[in-house]
Amino acid sequence: MTVPQQEEIRVPVGEPGSMSVIQARRLSKHYGQTVAVAGLSFDVEPGRVTGFLGPNGAGKSTTMRMILGLDRPSGGDVLIGGKHYGDLRHPLRRVGALLDAKAVHGGRSARDHLLCMAQSNALPASRVEEVLATVGLSAAAKRRIGGFSLGMSQRLGIAAALLGDPEILLFDEPVNGLDPEGILWIRTLMRKLAAEGRTVFVSSHLMSEMAQTADHLIVIGKGELIADTSVSEFIGRSSQGYVRVRSNRLAEVADLLGAGELHADHLRVTSMSAGDVGVLTMKAGLPLEELVFVQPTLEAAYMELTKETTEYEAVAS
Numbered sequence: 001m002t003v004p005q006q007e008e009i010r011v012p013v014g015e016p017g018s019m020s021v022i023q024a025r026r027l028s029k030h031y032g033q034t035v036a037v038a039g040l041s042f043d044v045e046p047g048r049v050t051g052f053l054g055p056n057g058a059g060k061s062t063t064m065r066m067i068l069g070l071d072r073p074s075g076g077d078v079l080i081g082g083k084h085y086g087d088l089r090h091p092l093r094r095v096g097a098l099l100d101a102k103a104v105h106g107g108r109s110a111r112d113h114l115l116c117m118a119q120s121n122a123l124p125a126s127r128v129e130e131v132l133a134t135v136g137l138s139a140a141a142k143r144r145i146g147g148f149s150l151g152m153s154q155r156l157g158i159a160a161a162l163l164g165d166p167e168i169l170l171f172d173e174p175v176n177g178l179d180p181e182g183i184l185w186i187r188t189l190m191r192k193l194a195a196e197g198r199t200v201f202v203s204s205h206l207m208s209e210m211a212q213t214a215d216h217l218i219v220i221g222k223g224e225l226i227a228d229t230s231v232s233e234f235i236g237r238s239s240q241g242y243v244r245v246r247s248n249r250l251a252e253v254a255d256l257l258g259a260g261e262l263h264a265d266h267l268r269v270t271s272m273s274a275g276d277v278g279v280l281t282m283k284a285g286l287p288l289e290e291l292v293f294v295q296p297t298l299e300a301a302y303m304e305l306t307k308e309t310t311e312y313e314a315v316a317s
Helices: 060-067 110-120 126-134 150-162 180-195 207-213 231-238 250-257 274-283 298-306
Strands: 022-031 034-044 048-053 075-080 095-098 168-172 199-203 216-221 224-230 242-246 267-269 290-294
Touching: 022 060, 034 060, 034 075, 034 216, 034 224, 048 060, 048 180, 048 207, 060 075, 060 168, 060 199, 095 150, 110 126, 110 150, 126 150, 150 168, 150 180, 168 180, 180 199, 180 207, 207 298, 216 231, 216 298, 224 231, 224 298, 231 298, 242 250, 242 274, 250 267, 250 274, 274 290
Parallel strands: 048 199, 048 216, 095 168, 168 199
Antiparallel strands: 022 034, 022 075, 216 224, 242 267, 242 290
């Protein structure tokens, strides 16, 4: 398949405060009696990576589908740069998205798949080779997509999202199937895109990745907004650090301090600093094997904040 050569098209990257932003207002989606999304309102701003978090069934994928016009809202509205996705003349030049890496024609080669997309949005064929190189698939460009591993499919989906050099990018679970090198690569890529002033909106269940990638968080549960804040503020207000104490005389240490939560092999103290614990135990002549302040984590904060909205919860045997 060949695509007529066209003039190279580049879209100016939006600056923070520009119209390259996602705006959801009282966004809702019902499937019969089931409420998937319930009155969500939020903005996704340029120049930062915004993490979209929530338990399984929280409504994240449904929300992303409504942003891209794949599902019609039952109520409310969502705009991209002030317009509905369906009103964008060449949508790939404004918005790039990866929702389902396997939702492609398996009989096409990677190159032909991207060429079809490029042609539909009046993009030059040269852009196909650029994005294949960016995601590391140049050597596999002629292979049929049906034979791709999940990791290769993810890379192809990311290439498709980057094809129009868009201002706005949406990624749903982009690290699925990627090896450690691939995870580091996509993390670095998202940070780079945000640093260029683009709007990056990414859904993930991997809290460790979000902690290293996201600047801002939108957290939902059972279709409703739980938090819309920076990562540092989310961790700070939702989870408390603690002092972990280990000793071969742990019960005596607990009695001395008169505070903390006693576990089988350590004492967890939240009401005093590590320095204060050290001074008191030293004066009492109680030996310590470990005295360390444990920083709160995004995972702990997330689990604490969403525990009442988890739809599917396994029971330990």
